[in-house]
Amino acid sequence: MLLRALSALLAYPDAELRAALPDIEAAIRAAQDLKTASRDGLLALAREIARRDALDAEARFVDLFDRGRSTSLNLFEHVHGDGRDRGPAMLDLRQRYLDAGLEPSGNELPDHLPMLLEYLSCRDVAEVRETLGDCAHILRSIGNRLLHKRSRYAAVFGALLELARAEGLDPHAPVLPPEDLDASWEERPAFANDRAPPCRPTDFRR
Known part of the structure; x- marks a missing residue:
């Protein structure tokens, strides 16, 4: 439920997401795998989304995640960019979902x-940690770039790193300008391709 x-x-x-925020907050409060500070950060983000003017919240989201590569939520954008390896990697990942019984939609x-988090929400703990650790x-x-922008969305990335048992966010880490990002990211798979039994994930959006 936490990954969902x-x-x-x-x-x-x-509006659909905002209507689901009480259920999302309940899942966060019930999480046993997070430190108190991580739960508090996530709850603060949920409350911020709830209290902001709807148009303002939507505009801020677009500014953060849909304009530019540096905070894109598409993982292969950070690994392959527009390179030729991105297509095959996308097909492999889609097949991984299909093999698990998850049909990507939208x-x-x-x-x-x-x-990816919806997929991982019904996998075993070992696969969750390995996949999150790999990326x-x-x-x-x-997450560090979001911290630099003083965005509460950084809490989500801090929580994912905590679940992966990986090194956390660093508010003092240098943030590269967008034009230097490609040179800094390694050309490596974003995560492993292990297979596991079928699953049927659901989410909070009604």
């Missing part, structure tokens, strides 16, 4: 982080 809550918090903050690409360098880069 984190996935929902990274969704476009429309307009988002398979590497969209909320979709921890991306999660940390996005």
